[in-house]
Amino acid sequence: MSTAASSVSPLSLRFEDLHPFRTLVFAGGGNRCFWQASALHWLQTQGFKLPAELIGTSAGAGVAATLMTGHAKRALEACERLYAGNASLVNWAALQQFKLRFGHAHIFPAWIASYINAETFGTLRSAPTQLRVAITQPARWLGVAGSVMAGTLAYLVDKHVANSIHPRLPRWLGLRQAFFDLHDCTTVESAQTLLYAAGTAPPFMPVRQWQGLAGLDGGYTDNAPIHPQTAQEKSQTLVLLTRHYPHLPTLFRWRERSYWQPSQRVPVSTFACTQGTDVRAAWNLGERDAQQVFARG
Numbered sequence: 001m002s003t004a005a006s007s008v009s010p011l012s013l014r015f016e017d018l019h020p021f022r023t024l025v026f027a028g029g030g031n032r033c034f035w036q037a038s039a040l041h042w043l044q045t046q047g048f049k050l051p052a053e054l055i056g057t058s059a060g061a062g063v064a065a066t067l068m069t070g071h072a073k074r075a076l077e078a079c080e081r082l083y084a085g086n087a088s089l090v091n092w093a094a095l096q097q098f099k100l101r102f103g104h105a106h107i108f109p110a111w112i113a114s115y116i117n118a119e120t121f122g123t124l125r126s127a128p129t130q131l132r133v134a135i136t137q138p139a140r141w142l143g144v145a146g147s148v149m150a151g152t153l154a155y156l157v158d159k160h161v162a163n164s165i166h167p168r169l170p171r172w173l174g175l176r177q178a179f180f181d182l183h184d185c186t187t188v189e190s191a192q193t194l195l196y197a198a199g200t201a202p203p204f205m206p207v208r209q210w211q212g213l214a215g216l217d218g219g220y221t222d223n224a225p226i227h228p229q230t231a232q233e234k235s236q237t238l239v240l241l242t243r244h245y246p247h248l249p250t251l252f253r254w255r256e257r258s259y260w261q262p263s264q265r266v267p268v269s270t271f272a273c274t275q276g277t278d279v280r281a282a283w284n285l286g287e288r289d290a291q292q293v294f295a296r297g
Helices: 030-045 058-069 072-084 104-115 121-126 143-162 188-198 279-296
Strands: 008-010 023-026 053-056 130-137 176-181 208-210 213-217 237-240 251-254 257-260
Touching: 023 030, 023 058, 030 058, 030 072, 030 237, 030 279, 053 058, 058 072, 058 104, 058 121, 058 130, 058 188, 072 104, 072 279, 104 188, 121 188, 130 188, 143 213, 188 208, 188 213
Parallel strands: 023 053, 023 237, 053 130, 237 257
Antiparallel strands: 008 251, 130 176, 130 213, 208 213, 251 257
16 A cells, blocks of 8 residues: 555654664665664764664665664765775676676675674674564565566556555565574674675675575565564554655654654665765765754654
């Protein structure tokens, strides 16, 4: 059901109202996720403590992990360095050998390694907050390639026709969303692989196996993933979106769940990864939005 046709009520939050939330959901969105990173980083500087549970997918899961280790700003700076050293979206040298490779294939894992590494892994494992990472598992009858096509089609239909926050079409097509606890990863390499799998968007990145199955970007199924247990705790969940819905308020309640969206379209391309990609613009918007929302509160 489209959000435009659903019952949406504006929401007003004070800083102290954040603490009853047991779960924060981090939607995917590539570079737009730095809006989430900045908004929550600013709240942490004001004394906000992460709740017991975080749920995320794609770059949103990565952002959640940076907040758990206290390195959100370091992840922003690492992204800026990686983009500054990448002149083109496509690897032209590989293309001359009839191989299609994109900059994301080496930039995304390098970005993950900037905040999940030997230095930070102990902090992550001992954190009182748990992070559940959502991955899309391919439809059995479509395979990986068919599932990517189906997920892309569902995304376009959702964006331009249904305009829904939690689409149903991907599940109707057989795509499945599975959740894995980052705390269950016992090595740096397994934690990195889990986060990589949650953001794998072919053809930009090659598919990796996770627990014996191909892992795809969780956004192919639902860009704002809701764990089955969380679905029963609606009033205690705050969903941090990255897509801007112009017809909805910045803070709103929908189907008993709370949502916070950017005050405007996040001013950076989702998949850009080259020199001149201004991820700091997304960061600056997140900080301004957090300050404005809780100044009003």
